[in-house]
Amino acid sequence: MKEFLRPVFLVTWKDILLELRSREVVIASMVFAIMVVVIFNFALNVTPETVDILAPGILWVAFVFAGVLAMSRAFVIEKDQGSLEGLLLCPVSRDSLYFGKMLSLFLFMTVVEAVLLPIFAVLFDFSAFSFTLIGVILLATLGFATVGTLFSSIAVNTRSREIMLPVLFFPVITPVIIGAVETSTGAIGSSVNVIGVGRWLQLIAVFDAVFLVLCPWAFGLVMEE
Amino acid sequence: MESVRTAKVTTTSSSPARSYLGSTKSVLLLAAGAFMLVNMYLIFMWAPTEAVMGHVQRIMYIHVPLAWLAFLAFFIVFVGSLMYLWKRESKWDMLASSAAELGVVFTSLVLITGPIWGKPIWGIWWTWDARLTTTLVLWLIYVSYLMLRAYSSNRSQGALYSAVLGVIGFVDVPIVYFAVNWWRTQHQRLVIGSGSLEGSLNADMRTTLYFSMVAFTLLFSFLLWQKMSDKRIEEDLRSIRYSKELTRGARIGR
Numbered sequence: 001m002k003e004f005l006r007p008v009f010l011v012t013w014k015d016i017l018l019e020l021r022s023r024e025v026v027i028a029s030m031v032f033a034i035m036v037v038v039i040f041n042f043a044l045n046v047t048p049e050t051v052d053i054l055a056p057g058i059l060w061v062a063f064v065f066a067g068v069l070a071m072s073r074a075f076v077i078e079k080d081q082g083s084l085e086g087l088l089l090c091p092v093s094r095d096s097l098y099f100g101k102m103l104s105l106f107l108f109m110t111v112v113e114a115v116l117l118p119i120f121a122v123l124f125d126f127s128a129f130s131f132t133l134i135g136v137i138l139l140a141t142l143g144f145a146t147v148g149t150l151f152s153s154i155a156v157n158t159r160s161r162e163i164m165l166p167v168l169f170f171p172v173i174t175p176v177i178i179g180a181v182e183t184s185t186g187a188i189g190s191s192v193n194v195i196g197v198g199r200w201l202q203l204i205a206v207f208d209a210v211f212l213v214l215c216p217w218a219f220g221l222v223m224e225e
Numbered sequence: 226m227e228s229v230r231t232a233k234v235t236t237t238s239s240s241p242a243r244s245y246l247g248s249t250k251s252v253l254l255l256a257a258g259a260f261m262l263v264n265m266y267l268i269f270m271w272a273p274t275e276a277v278m279g280h281v282q283r284i285m286y287i288h289v290p291l292a293w294l295a296f297l298a299f300f301i302v303f304v305g306s307l308m309y310l311w312k313r314e315s316k317w318d319m320l321a322s323s324a325a326e327l328g329v330v331f332t333s334l335v336l337i338t339g340p341i342w343g344k345p346i347w348g349i350w351w352t353w354d355a356r357l358t359t360t361l362v363l364w365l366i367y368v369s370y371l372m373l374r375a376y377s378s379n380r381s382q383g384a385l386y387s388a389v390l391g392v393i394g395f396v397d398v399p400i401v402y403f404a405v406n407w408w409r410t411q412h413q414r415l416v417i418g419s420g421s422l423e424g425s426l427n428a429d430m431r432t433t434l435y436f437s438m439v440a441f442t443l444l445f446s447f448l449l450w451q452k453m454s455d456k457r458i459e460e461d462l463r464s465i466r467y468s469k470e471l472t473r474g475a476r477i478g479r
Contacts, residue, residue, distance in 0.1 A: 171397075203400070
């Protein structure tokens, strides 16, 4: 177990170090997410009466868009400097590489969301600190990072990678987005849907579990060249 | 290395035993054509007109088989993708990609014939009902499959990546269906349970529907066969070109 975890954390640590020095991913996606929130505020004209219905949707659109931005960087930084080959030449398994990259992506997205959530709560005036909300954010972000790492590694090798990643990512991630929005609606508003929350969390957990098995396997195949 | 490659190329491309218009394909074409003709007669002349919906209901005999074949196509993509990832033989990639192309065409037709049927009956073109939404997401997944192939930097990469997506996408479908199903039933009751359709059909209608399914399945098989032999020709052509370039290169080198 230790031999497996060490390279995982090393890869993650490498990404964190890189991020601390360049500040490319987190700041960029955070600013982007705030802009999404502002634009949605104008587009949907959010009022105190409608905020309970609209806020969860806006929140998750901002999270998902910011997430796609972050995951597109995950492998671009490796590819541009040719450091992907270096990583692949390391005497560690592909699974460790996958989980290392996945973990760093998960961390970056969580940081962005942790900053965005209070701002969001202030802008739209609701209490953001419910355990259900935090729980579903972590679960859904894990799902995003799981699928996103694989698709990012695929998209980076194609032509027009900026288009390919969201096109691949969004259809597959649909169930997580639906579940996350539904759970957040239950958590934020005083709506009647609270009964369904547990079921949605289960669905997202099942999604995470299935793709946590499937994606490392697929990543090994994709990275073998 | 190069001489081995050229030798292999010549054996595959010049073998007269492989004819592109195979007899199976002609049989399939004839059968599909004949069945489709009879099918058109059954749908438009023989099947009784539905009492409530009227003539527009006849689109069901096209809509339902198309939907079933779309799902079959995506299942074939899944199997072909798994086999390709396991065996790495290009025939499995041809099967998966041909089925994906057909699946996207058939799903598009489902998404077009559905609203044509829905508008006069429900009064709306589209509703975010579980079945419709899942079909739309399915369509998006396999459109992205085709895009991934088109945007890959080389062919073997495209085959590998799309095979991975063929597996991931198919595994995702039941989860999407569950999610969309709960999502909708929480908000509004399902108004149009197509599950009850089977019971409300009379015997003649059911016969027509089953016949139409057989006819469309034959058509699908023919198209799949055709598509695969097209891809085989493409590959042979490419290897002939490649071997020509090799010999030219060798001559210049000498």
